[in-house]
Structure formats: C-alpha cells, structure tokens
Amino acid sequence: MERSSGHTKVSPRVGLLAVAVAVAAMMGTPVSAADEVTPERLLNVDKEPGNWLHHHKDFSAHRFSSLKDINRDNVKNLKVAWTMHLGGVEGGGIWSHGGLEGTPIAENGFLYVTDGWGSVYKIDAHGGRGNLVWKMDPKTDHDWAGAVSCCGVDNRGVALWGDLVISHTLDGRLVATNKETGQVAWQRTVADPDKGEVITGAPLIVKNMAITGVAGAEYGIRGWIAATDLTTQKEVWRTHTIPGKGEPGSETWKDDKSASASGGGSTWVTGSYDPTTDTIVWGVGNPGPDWDNAYRPGDNLYTDSSLGLDASTGKIKWHYQHTPNDPFDYDSVAENVLVDIPGPSGPQKLSLEADRNGFAYAIDRTTGKFVWGLPFVKKVTWTKGLDAETGKPIEYDPNKSVQAYEASVTPSRTNMETDICPGNMGGKNWPPTAYNPELKLWYIPVIESCNHIKVEVSDQNKLKPREFWTGGGPSQNVKITGSVTAIDVTTGKIAGKLETPYPNLGGMLATPDLVFTGQPSGEVMALDAKSLAKLWEFNTGGGVNAPPMTFSVDGKQYIAILVGLGGAWDKWFIDSTPELKKMQPGSMLYVFAL
Amino acid sequence: MMNFNALPTTIRLLFVSVIALNVSIGFAYGQSAQPPTADPTDAGKAVFKRANCMGCHKWHGNGGGGYGGDALSLRKTELTRDQIIETVSCGRPGTGMPFFVRGAYDEVKCYGMTRQDAAALMPPEGGTFLRPKDIEAVADYVLAHIKGAGDPSYAECVAFFSNASRVCDIYKTASQKPDDASAATGKSQ
Known part of the structure; x- marks a missing residue:
C-alpha cells in the first residue's frame, strides 16, 4: 500500500476507495463478507462466469470462458474501452527494465493485476472505465533478486483467498494483502535469492493452501514446490523436485560429485489441481547445468517431468519425464491442462502438456502413463520422434547414463557447438495454452525456432552461489517466428496452425467460438475457434508478453490484457527477431469491449 | 532542484x-x-551501471557463461587502457559485446573495418551510446577497481551498490553475518 505519510489530508486513493465502496453499495454489488473467496467458490468457478478467479481460470487450467457476448459475428467491432498505465518498468540486477507477464484476476467487477516487480493493483472496472482503488508495492529488493532472475523481471499474477489477495515477489516472498484496504496483512519468505531462488509464478490456491513454485535452475538451485497454510501462515509441505540421497529417483543421478544438490528442477509456472483425486499436477524444469549433461549422468529425475502430487502431503504420486538427461534446456514447467475425453472403455482422464522439447503430450492423470504425443512445432531436429508405447524419444537408451539423442545435433562434450530445433526457449515457453471443452480443441502458443548452443564443460569449482550454472549458452543465428497450433484432443492430431511473424510470447484465451492471443510486435487478435482465421486485430503499440483474459461487469463482457515486453526475449533472444528491437519498454493494461 | x-x-x-x-x-x-x-572513478562506475555493463559482466566484472553467452572476466582481463577503450567503443566482432560509440564501423573506424567488412561479425549496438569521456571514465573505473582483483568481496559489493540491497549478503564472512536468522524469514515489515 502506498502511504500518504507526511500529508494531513486524505490521500486521493483512499478517497477513490471510499467512492468505489459507496458506488458499489448503491449498485447492489456484494461487498466485503459476500466477496470472501472460499474453497467452495474456487471449486465451482463455472457458477461465476463473469469472474476469473484462478490464474488459469479454473483448476483444470483450461483458460476457457463461457462468456459469448463477444463472438465470431461481432468481434470485428471490438474496441478499446479503457486503458491504465502501470509501473514496474524500472530495472535492477542485470535487467535494464521490467515487463508484464501477468494474467489479471477478476472478481465482481474488480481487477487485480501485478507488474514485474510484484506491485499489486486493484482496479475498479465498473461503469465502463478503470479506477485504481489501491496499489500495494512490496518494495522488492531489485538488485538482490534482479541479479539472479535468469529470464526477466516478471510476475505472473495474484490469487484470491478469503478477504486476501495472495501474491509473490521476485525476491522470494509470499504476500497476503487485505483486499479492501490494500494493506499487507502478513508475508512469509518462501524462496531465498541468496541461493539463486526467485519467484515469478502466480500462486495456486488449493483448499486453505497457497502453492508456490520456484525459479533458478540456471543458478544451481535444488527445485521444490511448497504449500503454505493461509490460516496459520506456516509451511505445510515442501516437496523437492530432485530426490534426496536414498529417496526414490536418487538413483537417476549417477555421478560422484553430488550433481543433484545443484541439479535444477525449477517449478516456475503455476500448476493445476484435480479435486476428484486431490492431486496437484505441476511441471518441473530443466536440470543444471543446462547444456553439459555429461556432468550429471542418469535420467535426472524429476527434471523435465510432470508431477502428480498428493495435495494434502505433497507426496509424489506419479511422474512422467519427457526428456531424460536433458542436454537442451527443454523445461517441462508448462501448465498441465486437465481434460476428460470419452474413450472406448469409459472417460479418459488426461493431463495435457506442450513441452519445450516441441512435443505435445497426453498422459493418463490417474497413473502418469503416456497416452499420445506429437510434435506441435514445424521443425524438430533433436529426435526422430517418440516411441509409440512409452512416449520417450526413440533414441533414448535406459542403459546409457548420458543420452545423445540425435547425436549429430545434440550438445555434448564431443559436439561443443551445434544448432538445435526447437531452440532452447522451446516450442512453447511459459505462455499458457487454452482448451475449448466444447470443441475439444487445445490451442498452443508456439515459438517456431532453432538456435545455436555452445557447450562449456562444467566442474564443481565453477559452482558458486548466485552465478550462472548453465554449462554453456545459446545464441541466435536464425530468424524465429511463431504460430497458434490447435490440437484435436480426441484424436491427438493437429487440427490447425496459424503462422505468425513473431513467436508467441503471451499465451491464449478460449471462448465458445473464439481464441484470443497477441504478438510481441504489439497486436492483440481474435481468431475463429475452428478455422483459426483472424477475425479482429488491434495494435497496442507495445510488445504483448502476457495472456488475454475475459470478464464481465455491469452485464457487459470485456477482454483484458497486460502489455509490456520484458522477460527473457528482449535481452537474450532479440537477435532472432531484430525487428522487435524497436519495441519500447512499457507497462499498460488494455481493456476491450464491443 | x-x-x-x-x-x-x-x-x-x-x-x-x-x-x-x-x-x-x-x-x-x-x-x-x-x-x-x-573516488575519481565514481563517474566511470556510473557509466558501468548506466550502459548496463553489469547486465553481462555483472557488478563484479567476472562475467561468466549463461544465457547471455560468455561475457569475459574483466577481473582476469589483460587488456590495456587503450584496448579497453577500443573494445567498449567498437565492441568485439563476432561476439555479443556491443559497440558503444555512435557511428562505429561507419564514420568511426573500428579495427580498420566498415560495417560491410564486418558483415556477419558485426557486433550488436549498445543500449546507449557513450561519449569518449564516458568511455575513458569506465575504462579507468575497470582499471582501478576490477582488473586484477581477486574474488569479489563484501566491501567491494557494498561500495558498488551501497547498503540499499541484500545483494551483497552472500559475500559476508561468517563473522559479518547477523546471528538473527529471522532477518530472512517471518513477518518483518
């Protein structure tokens, strides 16, 4: 909360709040107690179609809204309703500026958004305009966190619980802010930047817990997923994504130098939750050092895996690993989309994941067994394909401790410079997919890419706190483009692909007959949900680096999206898209309506 | 003001x-x-920050591999003052080290090459252009505080950032660390 200390008059923001509350009361909008976000409401978000209560819209991570006042017939009339400039553009650590990657949360006509440094903004969206109710600035330690955030000054948004707004800061805190006043109610340190840990993801609220993931696999962390009890503010469980000595999976680290202690396995994208089995499904990132896989012989569990966790205990129920002994930086941090599909012997309970390695996977989320997989990018060079039975890359040899995959292109100690496709940003990075449960189409925001990798042989002496631990690095020698690729989940086949001039760095929103997305060159667009034909486009003039969402207030549907190019792209990958060098740092919320 | x-x-x-x-x-x-x-090299330190040298070489100048490619260590560099000035002015062809002088490889000669000569080896353009005085200042700062220095120390870190950030905490020796571990946890603020 920004304070007005030193001034005797009431701050304008408090005045705004008073007005907002008064207006809300007059309009009969439920306030305070009625706005408590309960576990029941979080389980039944379908009953509140005008709201967007979870980071991924629902526990299944569909990012599908049933709102259809904006539809295929009228979307061409979509116009800017209002905008709001936000802050957080300033730099820190190794970063010259912050960016916006967040998904707004909407509840009863109020939006909650974050900027890259973790400030939370509550915005009253009633009356066809946006009014800032309060801003909570957590005073993130810029240099401490910014020096060890590999891939940008990012914060992907908040969650709601009770009368609190729950958020993370890059410097490792979980912050609970009073929803009405904007005052910090309490905060708790979850991650430690002294170890290279930072937090960029939005929290997932499951029952009375906030689930937190961590970033830092490029700095030699040992990854984890942690649950904080929001009533006691204490940690309930913390599950490391890399097993400790003697635990199941530790046998997949076969080296003699404790590589697992700094083995990576970040968890920086918000997961999903299946209440019927009380299972949290969460993706795990790359092993470290990224490109020197001979340093860490073995499959390196649970890096590059999807995990099913018992929500009450954090115990790992099942895992599915996509790229064992990964030499490519092919994280599996992506959100897992939980989908039920009619099958020959009853409904199939699937978990869908679009992996950095360029393949889309469906696994059985009750057992963790592979169901189908296919490449969703145009070009894959690191493997000839997936084994139809196991889904493992066909070159994978469980008897080998260091995997070579397609050896002519795979980075290794004998192939120190090489080009790989997809490039190390992956076929899809963190930007979320969306799933239309009516059409059973799954929309992937794609980076169509290759890049150049140089391997550096790692040794223990190079492992230092807060210093890069990557065993090499990428550079950009070819142009990178993008696409929106739709997969028919009933067949596991590609149903359509709309190619775009630039990589998709923002993610997807699905509505009954439309798909919304953006481009880092500034465009926000609406596509036909079936044909992917472009039906509407607006150029925001800033790089789109965040997913669109939709909500309704006063009976009217709106589309909202944060705009401000930051993240990894414009520092590390910009040479593959030289035209984007002209995009200026910015920080702005766009809201569209008919 | x-x-x-x-x-x-x-x-x-x-x-x-x-x-x-x-x-x-x-x-x-x-x-x-x-x-x-x-410190007569404070102006150079300001340039080191403003031109985002620390974005790749880090505040301590050791650089290192990682996403940004492999920024060379300025602590271990053997470059002379003139060579540092030339490298900052013209960048390093074929690497990610940008040039920081307006007109480099055009009206300003760099390694005897034009933009056409450099072709694919043309280094990237810095995020900001520096005047010759700024480049001399940053070179003097590197010579005075970074080149030849050993491992980064707490005192150096605090001198760079002042005391406003916890960025320097990891360089504290055991005796410099507060025994109250709660500084890093709990409900402070």
Missing part, C-alpha cells in the same frame, strides 16, 4: 571535493573519523 548528475564531470568532482573538504574541516583535529574521500 539542481540535478547533480547532470553537471559535467569536472564540476561534479569539484563539488565533491569541496564537500569532502567541508566535512574534513567539520571534524575536529585529533578525531579518528576518516573524512569521506571522493
């Missing part, structure tokens, strides 16, 4: 030394307090 940083370096230095003089007069003779002394 006067913008101190907008003043020319020489005038700024003059100011700083006058202030330092005043302060030293303010302390009575015989007191042990050390008067703050102006």
